[in-house]
Amino acid sequence: MTFSTVCVVGLGYIGLPTAAVFAGRRVNVVGVDVNREAVETINRGEIHIVEPELDIAVHAAVKEGYLRATTEPEQADAFLIAVPTPFKRQADPDAVPEPDLSYIQAAAESVAPVLKRGDLVILESTSPVGATEQLAEWLAGARPDLSFPQNAGEAADIRVAHCPERVLPGRIMHELIENDRIIGGMTPACARAARDLYRGFVRGECLLTTARTAEMAKLTENAFRDVNIAFANELSMIAERLDINVWELIQLANRHPRVNILQPGPGVGGHCIAVDPWFIVSQTPDQARLIRAARNVNSGKPDWVVEKIKVAVAEALQSRPDARAADLSIAFFGLAFKPDIDDLRESPALDIVEKVARDHPGKLLAVEPNIKTLPETLSGTGALLVSTETALADADILVALVAHRSFVAIDRAALGERTLIDACGLWSGKSA
Known part of the structure; x- marks a missing residue:
């Protein structure tokens, strides 16, 4: 597949660097964010976050006309959703936090009206297992005139995949390009379409799998790190x-x-290691005992x-x-x-x-x-x-x-x- 225009929904610490990298490869990128100040900042060729080398990339992309920001999605060949997945507010501080998918739902509802046959939708947001399937259901509910993988399989009008970011703040512009990429499709055709998109800038290997496995892989990586950090933190107290x-x-x-x-x-901080292990615990509380203990330590x-x-x-x-x-x-x-x-x-x-x-x-x-x-x-x-x-x-x-x-x-x-x-x-x- 070829992609002349990419729409990135969410211009934060992952979305904006990703948009800039695509634009740096002379792909037309429409960046979408609900924060009007961020949109205006980007359209001036400036950035609203701190990340090495990002300011240079955004300035060049805007100046050359390959990147512009707006508050509403526009038609594109591929849509990347990179919005937050926080916890729901809970009255009981000891309860296992539950993921809040409302930002993903809002992104799906904003993208749905501009979808056309042949488009690719990728969820990049770190998510609990099954979130990509839920995204596809929200899209299908909003666009009954189009077919989606959960119903039409390989013949679906819209392809849907999950491709989690695996980057370290402070090195995002480097690792987006050099790191291997896990690409999980709702069908093999979805995975191949997403691979074609990322091959436009990824030098690492693109590893194809299912959407559920890709979701769990990201959670597993950060839970592994959380457990190891917990050992060090517990050791410091001992x-x-x-x-x-x-x-x-x-x-x-x-x-x-x-x-x-x-x-x-x-x-432990950040939106990954401090959050992702709870996604595993919330879905499998009886099995994720070590992961929960580590999260409690940290x-x-x-x-x-x-x-x-x-x-x-x-x-x-x-x-x-x-x-x-x-x-x-x-x-x-x-x-x-x-x-x-x-x-x-x-x-x-x-x-x-x-x-x-x-x-x-x-x-x-x-x-x-x-x-x-x-x-x-x-x-x-x-x-x-x-x-x-x-x-x-x-x-x-x-x-x-x-x-x-x-x-x-x-x-x-x-x-x-x-x-x-x-x-x-x-x-x-x-x-x-």
Whole structure:
């Protein structure tokens, strides 16, 4: 199949880079997003997110006329849906989170009116098993004049597939092209059509399978990583109890030729590892016991860090009988979910700052060089977004949450004799 026009629905951290890569191959791309400010920004040849090399690619694509953004889908040969799949709000905090497919449904309903015979629809959003089939049902309900794979099989007018992204923030523009791509079709013909599309820019191998297997493959990859991170995070808490430096411990243990323990952190963030394992648990709660246990360890790590901060405040007050809690300022280094990006989605660092802000009456200083304003969740808390220099000058307690490159460059002497809480190995002294 040939594709002269591609419509990408959702211009976030995956959709916009994907649109830019297609446009860079001289494919006409219509990018769609409900955020009008993002649409206007892109149409100026600028970007609304932080990702290395993306600004250059978008500027060139818009300038050359291969990429434009709008708020409504238009006719195309292929439609890529890259919208969020968050959790539903639940009253019970201990209940297993349930995936919210309303964004996918809204995308399907927006795309359906412009579909024509021969089109390809691909769901890129990370989704629970069966979501691609549900997408096809929503499309079929809106367009009874067209046939779809669930009813017409190989002879369907519209081909539907699931092709999950497998990229690392900070390396998206490289990994979109170089990584192998899993392509799951609702029928073999659907898979082959999607392969033809991605071969336009993917240098890695395009691996064909079913839509359900492709959905589960993405969830499996991130659940595997979550389990391994949970081991490191649990080990950090055990080492703390036994008065052992966890960073040295892991370094020594990794000298074994068949051991490769990851580095612990304040938790797990991002829209993939912190979310995807729950999709598996929600569908198979009796079988996914290890996956659930790992998720609980990682989601509980921020609370453990918060408790360490409370202890540090109490100890500081004991050493300064004339001081009150309101007199103590705390600086948090990093709010993003991983180093050197601006993405705050599911960030354990942000979660920690929010929780401390609820109870601590003193000044809270947030150092995050990749954002210009604090998120709304911190509005009204008194937290301030400050420079590294201001934090080092004013804070009584320093909390390392994200190992941004600029933080790694801080001279250890600048930390002075203040209380250090290192949740990410940044200073590797009094570590978490």
